[in-house]
Amino acid sequence: MAWFKRKEKGIQTSTEQKKDTPRGLWYKSPTGKIVDAKELEQNYFVSPEDGYHVRIGSEEYFSILFDENKYKELDAKLESKDPLKFEDTKKYPDRLKAAQEKTKLKDAVRCAVGKSKGKDLVVACMDFSFIGGSMGSVVGEKIARAADYALKKKTPFMIISKSGGARMMEAALSLMQLAKTSVKLAQLADAGIPYISLCTDPTTGGTTASFAMLGDINISEPGALIGFAGPRVVRDTTGQELPEGFQTSEFLLEHGFLDFITHRKDLKKKVNLYIDLITNQPLRE
Amino acid sequence: MEYLEFELPIKELEEQLEKCQVIGEESDVDVTETCKQIEKKLLATKKEIYKNLTPWQRVQMSRHPNRPYTLDYIKALCGDSFLELHGDRNVKDDKAMIGGLGKIGDQSFMIVGQQKGYNTKTRQYRNFGMANPEGYRKALRLMKSAEKFGIPVITLIDTPGAYPGLEAEERGQGEAIARNILEMTRLKVPIITVIIGEGASGGALGIGVGDRVLMLENTWYSVISPESCSSILWRSWEYKEQAADALKLTAKDMKRLKLVDEIIKEPLGGAHNDREKTYLAVRDTILKTHDELKNLSPKDLVSNRMEKYLEMGVFKG
Numbered sequence: 001m002a003w004f005k006r007k008e009k010g011i012q013t014s015t016e017q018k019k020d021t022p023r024g025l026w027y028k029s030p031t032g033k034i035v036d037a038k039e040l041e042q043n044y045f046v047s048p049e050d051g052y053h054v055r056i057g058s059e060e061y062f063s064i065l066f067d068e069n070k071y072k073e074l075d076a077k078l079e080s081k082d083p084l085k086f087e088d089t090k091k092y093p094d095r096l097k098a099a100q101e102k103t104k105l106k107d108a109v110r111c112a113v114g115k116s117k118g119k120d121l122v123v124a125c126m127d128f129s130f131i132g133g134s135m136g137s138v139v140g141e142k143i144a145r146a147a148d149y150a151l152k153k154k155t156p157f158m159i160i161s162k163s164g165g166a167r168m169m170e171a172a173l174s175l176m177q178l179a180k181t182s183v184k185l186a187q188l189a190d191a192g193i194p195y196i197s198l199c200t201d202p203t204t205g206g207t208t209a210s211f212a213m214l215g216d217i218n219i220s221e222p223g224a225l226i227g228f229a230g231p232r233v234v235r236d237t238t239g240q241e242l243p244e245g246f247q248t249s250e251f252l253l254e255h256g257f258l259d260f261i262t263h264r265k266d267l268k269k270k271v272n273l274y275i276d277l278i279t280n281q282p283l284r285e
Numbered sequence: 286m287e288y289l290e291f292e293l294p295i296k297e298l299e300e301q302l303e304k305c306q307v308i309g310e311e312s313d314v315d316v317t318e319t320c321k322q323i324e325k326k327l328l329a330t331k332k333e334i335y336k337n338l339t340p341w342q343r344v345q346m347s348r349h350p351n352r353p354y355t356l357d358y359i360k361a362l363c364g365d366s367f368l369e370l371h372g373d374r375n376v377k378d379d380k381a382m383i384g385g386l387g388k389i390g391d392q393s394f395m396i397v398g399q400q401k402g403y404n405t406k407t408r409q410y411r412n413f414g415m416a417n418p419e420g421y422r423k424a425l426r427l428m429k430s431a432e433k434f435g436i437p438v439i440t441l442i443d444t445p446g447a448y449p450g451l452e453a454e455e456r457g458q459g460e461a462i463a464r465n466i467l468e469m470t471r472l473k474v475p476i477i478t479v480i481i482g483e484g485a486s487g488g489a490l491g492i493g494v495g496d497r498v499l500m501l502e503n504t505w506y507s508v509i510s511p512e513s514c515s516s517i518l519w520r521s522w523e524y525k526e527q528a529a530d531a532l533k534l535t536a537k538d539m540k541r542l543k544l545v546d547e548i549i550k551e552p553l554g555g556a557h558n559d560r561e562k563t564y565l566a567v568r569d570t571i572l573k574t575h576d577e578l579k580n581l582s583p584k585d586l587v588s589n590r591m592e593k594y595l596e597m598g599v600f601k602g
Contacts, residue, residue, distance in 0.1 A: 075602075077602035078600050078601070078602045079600065079601050079602045080600060080601075081599050081600055081601050083542070083599040084531070084532075084533045084542075086531050087531060088518035088519055088524075088527075088528075088531060089518065089519060106602075136598075137597075137598035137599050137600045138598075138600045140597075140598050141598050141600055144595060166486070166508045166509075168508060168509055168514055168517065168518060168532075170508075170599075171507045171508050171509075171531075171532040171533055171534065172506055172507045172508055172532075172533070172534065172539060172542065172544050173542065173544065173597065173598060173599060174508050175486060175487070175490055175507065175508040176490075176544055176594065176597040176598070177597070177598060178463075178466055178487065178490055179466055179470060179490065179494050179594040179597070180594050180595055180597055180598060182463070182466045182467040182470050182494075182594075183470045183591045183594050183595055184595075185467060186467050186468075186470050186471045186591075187591070189467075190471070205487075206486075206487060206508070208459030208460075208463070209447075209458075209459045209462040209463050209466070209487040209490075209491070210462075210463045210466060210467075211463070212459070212463070213457070213459050213460040213463040213464070214463050214464070214467055227454050227459065228447065228449070228453070228454060228458040228459035228462070228487070229447075229449030229453075229454065229458070233449045234449050234450065234451055234454060237448075237449045237450065238449075238450050238451055240451055242451065243451075246451070246454070247454060255455050255456070255457070256457075257457050257460055
């Protein structure tokens with residue numbers, strides 16, 4: 001005989017009365033540490049026990065960098081087209097549509113301007129969840145326009161890279177975005193406007209071969225994968241065993257390609273400290 | 286001469302022609318008419334085959350083992366005037382990336398380009414035309430030196446990609462390419478880029494930002510090779526032909542997309558079939574292009590170049 005017996009048929013609890021079980025209640029870090037989702041958010045999405053920096057997107061980075069999470073998004077409406085009529089196992093427009101529905105994003109980068117420690121900062125932040133953060137025409141154009149905004153307003157510029165590289169479905173058009181974004185960075189450099197490149201996990205391929213490595217300072221978070229060719233490609237090509245920690249941010253720091261690695265909780269402070277120092281302005285609290 | 290699979294009908298006819306000629310020489314049989322017939326057929330077959338090359342066949346043509354490489358062009362265009370310059374002043378001299386000064390006509394040029402090998406030994410020596418970071422840094426050093434003295438730059442592109450090696454990563458392959466791209470956007474002398482073989486991704490663009498980008502007819506230029514594209518998107522190496530179609534990597538496609546400025550026609554059967562004719566076409570186009578650029582002020586030159594690259598990209602909204 002059953003211990004409990006259902007007296008009434010069907011589920012009677014209305015949605016509002018259901019117990020609160022939010023999406024992703026727990027987070028498990030790669031070392032196996034379990035974190036409460038709320039606690040994770042309060043800790044800048046870093047697992048408190050092992051310091052693991054969880055992959056986050058533009059929404060989270062904007063909330064970390066902009067005062068009171070207030071910012072104005074730039075060129076939010078730009079969307080990809082399908083100029084090559086690209087089709088592999090899926091049609092490119094179908095891929096785009098699926099990515100947009102899944103992520104609620106228009107494409108793989110969002111740009112915004114807002115106050116960070118009281119002063120304007122322009123930030124272009126890539127979203128890895130959108131087709132692997134791949135760079136096509138929209139990413140190139142939005143970054144170029146954001147850089148142009150920074151140029152016109154003489155505002156420091158920051159790109160947060162998080163990308164597998166160029167978007168294959170736009171082939172050579174996406175390759176040329178490396179040149180396009182570099183044009184704007186050259187103009188920023190000529191105008192003496194600081195550009196900060198934050199390389200986050202992962203930053204590979206075309207992004208590394210363009211704006212991610214071109215900052216007045218290149219910085220990163222602990223344990224991020226940063227490289228030109230992915231580790232699998234390097235191993236397959238050379239047949240060599242890869243040393244431990246190959247292509248991590250610590251590896252790049254050691255080999256001279258990063259200025260420093262910062263914990264996410266210090267990101268806002270350190271970025272603004274650099275800006276105050278390099279522009280010879282009084283330090284902000 | 287080596288033949289690609291789709292060139293086999295040509296091989297057959299050429300062998301027939303040769304046999305026919307031998308018969309003519311060794312016997313009293315009059316073969317003039319037969320030879321003529323075969324020659325006619327040969328020409329028609331060639332025209333038919335090369336007129337309708339698929340994108341994948343163009344990729345194969347761009348990799349043809351008999352195709353002229355960077356040093357062949359340099360020798361043909363500059364003769365004895367070419368002075369090769371070595372080293373990145375940092376770690377080493379990259380053999381996959383060559384550079385130096387030379388005269389074409391009475392104008393000095395700084396020429397840089399990837400170099401492939403001619404046989405197993407030199408292929409290894411040249412690392413199959415895959416440059417390391419020091420190659421890109423050598424190229425930049427030479428381009429900056431040209432800028433200092435107002436010497437125009439020619440870059441010749443022929444690479445299956447930047448080398449994806451362990452040391453390449455340690456020494457900053459990404460940074461080296463990125464730095465080149467940025468500096469090339471604002472270099473104050475004319476840059477003429479010619480794709481002479483394979484134009485694979487960042488490895489090509491790392492010396493490929495030019496006021497004019499010219500593509501030989503049977504070359505390809507894209508963000509990834511068809512093989513790698515197949516392996517990533519189809520998860521198999523078997524779809525390289527479809528990938529070559531999808532990537533729109535031929536000279537014609539690249540011109541239509543306004544990503545390159547001009548196509549240099551190749552002789553029937555490809556650049557290697559009549560090298561002299563190819564060299565002449567490349568030389569003429571370079572000199573004509575230089576004439577168009579040489580009177581621009583450095584400021585106009587750079588701003589036109591920047592405008593050109595800012596225009597690239599297709600989007601809505």
